[in-house]
Amino acid sequence: MREFRAPEVVIRRLAIYLRALGQCEEECESYISSKELGERAGVTPAQVRKDLAMFGEFGKQGVGYEVCNLKEELRRILKVNRVINTALVGVGELGMALARYNIRRAQRQDDYPFRLVAAFDVDPQKIGRKIERMVEIQPFARLTEVLRDLNVAIVILTVPASAAQEAVDRCVEGGVKGILNFAPAKVSVPNGVKLQNADVTLDLQQLAYYL
Amino acid sequence: MREFRAPEVVIRRLAIYLRALGQCEEECESYISSKELGERAGVTPAQVRKDLAMFGEFGKQGVGYEVCNLKEELRRILKVNRVINTALVGVGELGMALARYNIRRAQRQDDYPFRLVAAFDVDPQKIGRKIERMVEIQPFARLTEVLRDLNVAIVILTVPASAAQEAVDRCVEGGVKGILNFAPAKVSVPNGVKLQNADVTLDLQQLAYYL
Numbered sequence: 001m002r003e004f005r006a007p008e009v010v011i012r013r014l015a016i017y018l019r020a021l022g023q024c025e026e027e028c029e030s031y032i033s034s035k036e037l038g039e040r041a042g043v044t045p046a047q048v049r050k051d052l053a054m055f056g057e058f059g060k061q062g063v064g065y066e067v068c069n070l071k072e073e074l075r076r077i078l079k080v081n082r083v084i085n086t087a088l089v090g091v092g093e094l095g096m097a098l099a100r101y102n103i104r105r106a107q108r109q110d111d112y113p114f115r116l117v118a119a120f121d122v123d124p125q126k127i128g129r130k131i132e133r134m135v136e137i138q139p140f141a142r143l144t145e146v147l148r149d150l151n152v153a154i155v156i157l158t159v160p161a162s163a164a165q166e167a168v169d170r171c172v173e174g175g176v177k178g179i180l181n182f183a184p185a186k187v188s189v190p191n192g193v194k195l196q197n198a199d200v201t202l203d204l205q206q207l208a209y210y211l
Numbered sequence: 212m213r214e215f216r217a218p219e220v221v222i223r224r225l226a227i228y229l230r231a232l233g234q235c236e237e238e239c240e241s242y243i244s245s246k247e248l249g250e251r252a253g254v255t256p257a258q259v260r261k262d263l264a265m266f267g268e269f270g271k272q273g274v275g276y277e278v279c280n281l282k283e284e285l286r287r288i289l290k291v292n293r294v295i296n297t298a299l300v301g302v303g304e305l306g307m308a309l310a311r312y313n314i315r316r317a318q319r320q321d322d323y324p325f326r327l328v329a330a331f332d333v334d335p336q337k338i339g340r341k342i343e344r345m346v347e348i349q350p351f352a353r354l355t356e357v358l359r360d361l362n363v364a365i366v367i368l369t370v371p372a373s374a375a376q377e378a379v380d381r382c383v384e385g386g387v388k389g390i391l392n393f394a395p396a397k398v399s400v401p402n403g404v405k406l407q408n409a410d411v412t413l414d415l416q417q418l419a420y421y422l
Contacts, residue, residue: 008417015416019395023372042397080419097308098411105412114415153422154415161234178418180411184230186253194421196414200309200391201316203407204325204365205226206219207389208291210405211364 006054013051014074016041021071033064080113087118087152087176089167091126091137094182095119095158102156103132117150122163143167147174154178161185168195217265224262225285227252232282244275291324298329298363298387300378302337302348305393306330306369313367314343328361333374354378358385365389372396 006014020040024032034045034052041048052058052070055077059065075081088099102116119131122140130136138146147155147170155171157164157179164183171179178194181187184202189195217225231251235243245256245263252259263269263281266288270276286292299310313327330342333351341347349357358366358381366382368375368390375394382390389405392398395413400406 006420011417011420012413015413016397018416019410019413020397023396040397042399078416078420079422080416084419084422086415093308093311097304100304101411113419114412154418156415177422180414180418185234186227186231186251188253194418196418198409198411198414199230200312200409201325202223202226202230203391203409204297204367205229205289205291206222207365207391207405207407208295208324209217209222209289211290211295211388 010051010054011078013041013043013047014078017048017051018071018074018078018080021067021074024067025071029067031064032067032070034059037065075111075113081111082113083115084113084154085117085150085152086114086154086156087120087147087150088116088131088135088156088158089120089140089143089171090157090159090163090183091119091121091123091131092158095121095156096131098156098158098182099131099135103134114154117152118146120146140167143170144174147171147176152176154180156180156182157187158182221262221265222289224252224254224258225289228259228262229282229285229289229291232278232285235278236282240278242275243278243281245270248276286322286324292322293324294326295324295365296328296361296363297325297365297367298331298358298361299327299342299346299367299369300331300351300354300382301368301370301374301394302330302332302334302342303369306332306367307342309367309369309393310342310346314345325365328363329357331357351378354381355385358382358387363387365391367391367393369393 034048038045038048058070058073088095099116102114106112106115116135119135119137120140120143121137126137127139155176159167161184164185165187168187172193180196182198184199245259249256249259269281269284299306310327317323317326327346330346330348331351331354332348337348338350366387370378372395375396375398379398383404391407391409393409395410
């Protein structure tokens with residue numbers, strides 16, 4: 001495999017292909033054509049072939065791709081073929097829901113890569129409680145230290161807008177390399193840290209325009 | 212204002228400007244320069260001016276934009292200067308969290324446009340319960356009928372992957388024009404219906420690649 005940074009849109013599609021292959025596997029299909037994979041992912045077969053060709057040759061003319069094999073290749077390319085320590089910062093309603101989802105999914109699916117190892121909040125009433133009897137909520141004051149100790153790579157940020165930038169700065173100090181930001185605020189990260197924004201209200205507003 | 216469909220990236224940025232202006236208003240600022248708005252939104256001042264110029268002339272050389280006025284203009288352009296009936300389909304953890312967030316935000320913020328008017332689930336144990344003492348959970352079997360009766364424009368979809376396409380089809384039958392899809396599945400919508408995907412696992416996987 002060539003070592004290069006693929007464009008974000010390609011990476012996004014690879015993640016969608018991976019999701020589709022997981023569903024194929026559940027349906028016990030051994031092989032899949034670029035046509036079927038494209039249909040499941042909502043792109044053309046040519047796009048599937050072009051995207052995959054950036055990373056190697058995975059299919060056979062007339063046979064298609066072996067589902068299990070292509071899934072493993074995509075997991076390797078996307079670097080999700082390993083455990084990625086993940087933390088939640090801000091245990092409000094949304095944070096709690098996302099934490100529970102993550103813990104349950106990891107329990108159910110062996111190869112789910114994101115392991116929730118810590119959660120943080122400022123509310124003394126929440127501190128010490130355990131999410132799903134697994135992950136204890138810790139004080140925000142210990143954020144940087146704990147992130148570093150537990151080697152957390154990704155943080156899911158669900159704090160109020162006013163607390164977002166400070167939380168991000170502390171996460172970066174703690175060695176975090178990726179932040180999924182649900183806070184309704186624009187935050188900045190230094191080079192070397194990747195930010196993904198997921199503000200639900202922005203999504204709704206974008207939909208409203210097209211009504 | 213010219214009547215045209217602006218590119219999605221521009222609409223996304225307008226929604227980010229609107230969010231930033233809301234924060235300015237809370238901080239009691241009356242005017243904002245394209246430089247400051249750009250900083251808050253994470254784009255260049257030139258980008259701000261170019262985006263806004265697509266829709267009219269809102270600022271004054273040397274003075275900047277009047278915060279309150281520009282906010283209203285953006286609300287009009289984004290078509291969020293009105294109440295938009297919204298429903299939740301699938302009241303699991305994530306769905307419940309999103310529903311509560313929406314209801315509370317609408318209670319707190321007068322001009323929040325998305326009014327949650329209905330919620331649906333298949334689980335008989337959930338049906339009849341009220342979210343935040345406001346929105347009763349109704350049977351999925353009544354989805355199409357209720358969406359139509361209540362004139363629901365946007366649906367937040369938080370059902371399992373296997374139920375996603377059927378739910379989308381029923382929503383479309385019910386006259387819904389926009390769907391924010393949190394289900395980890397690719398779904399299709401007919402022309403005239405706008406789909407926005409918000410799969411948290413895809414976001415995490417995209418981050419993982421860049422670690």
